[in-house]
Amino acid sequence: MRARHQRTPWRRNEWTDGSWALLDRSDALILVTSQGRRILYANQKATSTFARSGQGSLVGTPLRALHGSEDSFADFETFSRLLPQQQKVRTEWALRLPDGTLHWFDIQGAFLRPGHPGSGIVWTLFDTDDHHRLDTALMQAEHRLALIVEKFPAGALITEAGEQTIVTANEAMYRVLHIPPSTRLVGAGVTALSPYLPAHILHQIYAPLPRFPIAFAQPIAPYRGVYEWLDGRFIDVEGIPLHDGPDLHGGFWIFRDVSAQWQRERRLEKLATTDALTGILNRHAFLEILDRELDMSTAPGPWACTLMILDVDFFKTVNDSYGHPTGDVVLQHLANTVKRFLAPDDVFGRLGGEEFAILLRRRRADGAYELAEQIRQAIAGESVAIAPRPAIHYTVSIGLYEAPPEGATATQFLARADAALYASKHAGRNRTTLWTPALMEASGPPAP
CATH class of the missing domain: 3.30.450.20 (PAS domain)
Structure with missing residues (x-):
């Protein structure tokens, strides 16, 4: 190896033999080329990487042989011409391995003796193929x-x-x-x-x-x-x-x-929870809310709740005398009249037929009784126009039950409000009754 270095004057004059020995042991691939782009020196790493089978040395090999195509070498030549101006150049390039595959390297070039005409060029190559492939895979994934x-x-x-x-x-x-x-x-x-x-x-x-x-x-x-x-x-x-x-x-x-979709679901929900005739809650939806409200009675803090049930007096007579369409108009009139008296958090529903219920949140019996009387008197004082027939006057009976502080089940709530309603019916109708323990829970409704 030493004799070979001595046969090449530019090597002997420019670097010591110790320097070449260090280059041979470098982990980087190092090539020295003439300005005519022929390889004058290749360290052991470069030789083992680029030399073909049976080729003991790269010395004398044109740099073109390491490129995958004429276009690649031409582009590299264009890049190399920047060296006289910049003194050092650096790029990432794909070079051809002996098996024909392209391998990526970080390539740095510098003159062996800057400022000397005809100085060789040192090319230092670092293997970046794995990094490049990872970058390429990452770019493709992105x-x-x-x-x-x-x-x-x-x-x-x-x-x-x-x-x-x-x-x-x-x-x-x-x-x-x-x-x-x-x-x-x-x-x-x-x-x-x-x-x-x-x-x-x-x-x-x-x-x-x-x-x-x-x-x-x-x-x-x-x-x-x-x-x-x-x-x-x-x-x-x-x-x-x-x-x-x-x-x-x-x-x-x-x-x-x-x-x-949301509006369609809302329409379906409204259809499922709304009474089609009056536009208020149907029985199922009202009872669900009642159950939730009663569950709150066990929560800490103040709680009050009163249930009001209304029933149209002699409603069967209205249907029999005027027909069911007129009866429907009466029920709609009742619903619209009641709505005028309700607070935003009151819950109003139709339990079925001519029976309605109002859940009065945060109201005790005295306030609920006053409201019930206002509703009852308003209905009794109005009439329903049924052209061309005479207007219809009708009344309602009302029952009230205030839930006890310890709460009550929905069944108790409804049964006791119903008992108060039936007491109003038995007492002559068109009146309001508040449930008391003295009232017996009715086993069934009286005559309408």
């Missing part, structure tokens, strides 16, 4: 992810925790949130969404994002809710935390305009 997000049928938003920024937002999100197409969100802070999101939704997106990836004792749970926008639309908002083990790195947010 590209596929971008395509998936862009083609996602709902609005999609990815946020990053470290800088609290928006990583990507697809066109569907612009449409769902009515964001002008010219608005640039990618790279902007999450707060850039504030003109387009209600404050509480923006808080849900912004609050979990720390200033850096952070480990949580328990992973943040996914988030989902349907919200009504100011324009009347209903938006389904779903947030999926992006965890790497215990670390939170950001979030994936999905926005769906579910207005049509």
Whole structure:
């Protein structure tokens, strides 16, 4: 090896034999080329990497032989011409291995003796093939992810925790949130969404994002809710935390305009809970609310609740004399009259036939009795026009029951209010009766 170095004057004069020995042991691939791009020296690492089978040395091999194509070598030549101006150059390039495959290297070039005409060029190559392939795979994965997000049928938003920024937002999100197409969100802070999101939704997106990836004792749970926008639309908002083990790195947010579905469900819910004739709650819906209200009686704190049951007097006579359509008009009139006297949190429902019930929240018996009398007198003082026949006058009987402090079951509640109602009927109708222990719970209704 030493004799070979001595036969090459530029080596002997420029570096010591010890320097060449160090280069031979380097983990980097080192080539020295003439300015005509022929290899004058290759260390052991470079020789073992690029030499073909049976080729003991790369000395004299044109640098072109290491390139995969003429175009690659031509581009590398263009790059190499920067060396006289910059003195050092660096790039990443793919070179051909003996088996024909291309391998990526970080290549750094410098003159062996700067400022000397005809000086050789030292090329130092570091193997970056694995890193390059990982970068390529990552870029491909990011590209596929971008395509998936862009083609996602709902609005999609990815946020990053470290800088609290928006990583990507697809066109569907612009449409769902009515964001002008010219608005640039990618790279902007999450707060850039504030003109387009209600404050509480923006808080849900912004609050979990720390200033850096952070480990949580328990992973943040996914988030989902349907919200009504100011324009009347209903938006389904779903947030999926992006965890790497215990670390939170950001979030994936999905926005769906579910207005049509939500309104359809509301209509179905209304049909299922509303009495078709009067527009108030039906029996099933009313009793569900009654059950929930009675469950609250066991909660700490003050609680009061009174049940009022109304029944139209002699309603069978109305139907028999005027027909069922007229009876329906009477029931509608009753419902509309009662509504005028109710507070927003009172619950009004039709139990069936001509029987109605009102759940008076936070009202005790004395206040409920006063309200019942106002309703009864208003109905008795009005008439229902049935053209061309004479107007109909009708009355109602009312029963009241105030739940005891210890609460009551729904069955007790209804039975005792019914008992008070039947007492009003037996006493001559068109009156209000408050249940007392002296009243026997009626086993069945009296004559209408």
